[in-house]
Amino acid sequence: MTAATAEQQGSAGADVEATLLERIRARDRRAFEMLYRAYHARLWRFLHKLLRRPHLIEEVLNDAMFVVWDRLDTFDGRSRFSTWLFGIAYRQGLAALRRLDEPVDDEREEAIDAAASPGAGAEAARVRRGLDAALATLSPTHRAVVELTYFHEFAYREIAAIMDCPPDTVKTRMFHARRQLRSALSGEPGDWY
Amino acid sequence: MGQLTAMPDDACDATLWLLPWHVTDTLDAADGERVGRHLAGCARCRAELARERALATAVHTAEPGAGDGWVGMSARLDRAEPGPRHRARAWARRSGVPGSQHTWRWIAGAQFAALLVLGTWVALPPQRAPAYRALGDASQVRAGNALVMFRPETSEAALRRLLAGADARLVDGPTAAGAYVIALPGDGTALTRLRAQSAVTLAEPIERGPDQ
Numbered sequence: 001m002t003a004a005t006a007e008q009q010g011s012a013g014a015d016v017e018a019t020l021l022e023r024i025r026a027r028d029r030r031a032f033e034m035l036y037r038a039y040h041a042r043l044w045r046f047l048h049k050l051l052r053r054p055h056l057i058e059e060v061l062n063d064a065m066f067v068v069w070d071r072l073d074t075f076d077g078r079s080r081f082s083t084w085l086f087g088i089a090y091r092q093g094l095a096a097l098r099r100l101d102e103p104v105d106d107e108r109e110e111a112i113d114a115a116a117s118p119g120a121g122a123e124a125a126r127v128r129r130g131l132d133a134a135l136a137t138l139s140p141t142h143r144a145v146v147e148l149t150y151f152h153e154f155a156y157r158e159i160a161a162i163m164d165c166p167p168d169t170v171k172t173r174m175f176h177a178r179r180q181l182r183s184a185l186s187g188e189p190g191d192w193y
Numbered sequence: 194m195g196q197l198t199a200m201p202d203d204a205c206d207a208t209l210w211l212l213p214w215h216v217t218d219t220l221d222a223a224d225g226e227r228v229g230r231h232l233a234g235c236a237r238c239r240a241e242l243a244r245e246r247a248l249a250t251a252v253h254t255a256e257p258g259a260g261d262g263w264v265g266m267s268a269r270l271d272r273a274e275p276g277p278r279h280r281a282r283a284w285a286r287r288s289g290v291p292g293s294q295h296t297w298r299w300i301a302g303a304q305f306a307a308l309l310v311l312g313t314w315v316a317l318p319p320q321r322a323p324a325y326r327a328l329g330d331a332s333q334v335r336a337g338n339a340l341v342m343f344r345p346e347t348s349e350a351a352l353r354r355l356l357a358g359a360d361a362r363l364v365d366g367p368t369a370a371g372a373y374v375i376a377l378p379g380d381g382t383a384l385t386r387l388r389a390q391s392a393v394t395l396a397e398p399i400e401r402g403p404d405q
């Protein structure tokens with residue numbers, strides 16, 4: 001695909017989304033349903049990684065989407081809509097964890113000894129299980145950075161906007177998360193997936 | 194296993210810190226140029242890049258699919274939208290000026306403004322045509338009549354099979370949300386067929402205004 005084609009398609013895709021948002025501002029519920037369905041799978045996965053509490057995912061997801069329905073006027077268009085929406089979902093997710101007295105800060109992860117992670121100790125386990133285990137040992141903020149980077153493919157400055165932190169903090173969190181994940185993955189890189 | 198050092202104190206480390214976003218091609222031009230230039234001349238960092246791609250792919254693997262949350266969301270909207278009169282009273286209660294003349298004047302004014310904006314939006318021709326649109330076939334973009342999304346783990350080959358099975362033509366996408374604009378035959382059966390596929394999470398017609 002050429003750069004011009006990609007740019008054209010990206011623009012047309014943004015047009016579709018902008019049309020939906022305009023209709024939602026006019027309280028068009030059908031448009032809201034389309035937007036909801038368009039983002040549901042991505043938000044669900046993001047919140048699944050962030051929360052790791054299945055019973056909370058749908059509740060937090062709907063809390064975030066309700067903000068879209070009820071407070072779309074607070075989206076000022078300075079960022080991509082997806083950046084704004086993921087920022088809401090991230091904050092709602094952290095709030096839900098705080099209600100459960102879950103630690104969400106970075107210091108927790110810094111104290112983890114990578115060599116003692118469940119993935120490193122289970123030599124016979126599949127690599128995938130090791131990765132899942134390593135992800136589980138990360139703090140929610142570190143998991144969020146990994147997920148937003150690798151799966152949702154946000155730029156680090158967009159992630160900084162989502163998490164309301166400086167860009168260098170995003171890089172630092174990603175650095176520690178990568179180091180921990182790598183330590184949990186045995187074998188050659190080709191065996192990791 | 195690559196050694197990630199604690200602080201980016203040289204060109205290698207500065208590159209290593211940015212590798213995740215190099216892999217996903219989301220660095221801005223300046224960062225991308227700097228990382229690309231360094232990688233071209235550094236075998237060690239190229240080896241790290243291979244490990245980084247492997248890690249990204251491992252993280253990217255499929256998760257259990259999300260269900261359909263719309264039923265719950267729809268019920269929530271029903272609870273939150275009990276009707277315009279009730280809404281207005283609820284707003285007035287929150288604002289601390291229940292039923293005052295000022296309140297109702299404000300609401301009437303806001304409604305008028307909203308209607309004015311909506312009317313203007315409907316009446317005016319859409320803002321179109323950045324110059325680069327002329328490079329492609331704009332009519333193809335407009336020819337899309339449905340929006341479709343696939344489960345994140347759907348392979349490109351499976352996606353092509355699904356589209357071919359529905360006699361669909363890909364017009365645009367993916368959007369930022371991962372949706373595709375497609376053109377379907379007009380009798381509605383193709384849309385039904387797509388919705389029946391487990392890999393399809395969304396298949397909705399695009400309702401366009403009369404000017405489009």
